[in-house]
Amino acid sequence: MASPFFFIKKDDGKNKYTLPLINELIDKVKGAKYITKLDVHWGYYNIQFRDGDEWKAAFRTNLGLFEPTIMFFGLCNVAATFQAFVDEIFKELIYQDHQELIIEVLKIMHEHHLYLKPQKCKFETQTVKYLGHIIRNGEVHMDPKKTLAIRDWPKPTNLKELQQFLGLGNWLCHFIKDYSLVVKSLMALTGKAVWDWSGEAN
Template identity: 35%
Template sequence: MRMCIDCQQLNKVTIKNKYPLPRINDLFDRLKGVTVFSKIDLRSGYYQLRIKDSDVPKTVFRIKYRHYEFLIMRFGLTNAHSEHAEHLRIVIQTLNDKQLFAKFSKCEFWLRKVGFLGHIISAEGKRVDPSKFQQLLTRNQREMYSKSEAF
């Protein structure tokens, strides 16, 4: 079961993040020239992020006749091998220091190319992920077939 809680009123009075998500082109620009990649998948990612104690009361919700508060967040790299290894060490140390846990079965290290935001990124640059084309072609073929049946 997944709970759905309306956060519209809270969102109206929430101070907006000063650091918006980066634009996709900026992310791709930062990856230019990178030759080695690693992917780390945080296990239950949101659920590892604690809400500041002062903000916990703002998350109150009610089920039947009881009130509850969220204590955790809810839903609503480099060119050289040695440098890459150092970045991995920093990331893993940071995860360890913050007591964040990765799902090792979904982690991949020392990759020459990596899927990222619907693209394949490698030392040669970026290209659209071919599997995305296949999904689009399959969908279009089904739509054309059903339209021809309707005719």
């Protein structure tokens, strides 16, 4: 017997637009022959508040209260709003041929006054750095900088430092065989037991 459930409208007005999962994005692009990576200049700053909603992001300074006219980093809805905007303006382009697609993408960006950072863009490349991963020839590899970060990480001296290290490790766990076994002794130190960095933890 199933339990009844109800949809209840939340009062906080938070945008529930779903952000894409990084692993799913990587799976979609890893088999591509050519990849183009574009970096939107000023990202979130391209999104204007709807008239009358500026007060929702008001902030106080020593010069008084200010209401922004554009979105900025740190707002709870900014990532979802920007993703919804990008999905909406490019929805007609999914599954087109690569070169046709890039031309259309650039036209749409021009129409919506979105600008790119040329130094961060890659066009029709077979190797691309994407969200901390290297994608090339249908394979996904760990970014060597992340590997060095793990290798050179100083020995944790307290729980917080260990949690930071494990956070980086979790980001790359799908590249490490039997990751859960590798970090088992470290995970044991995140419990309520007294901190004791010795033995297997080393």
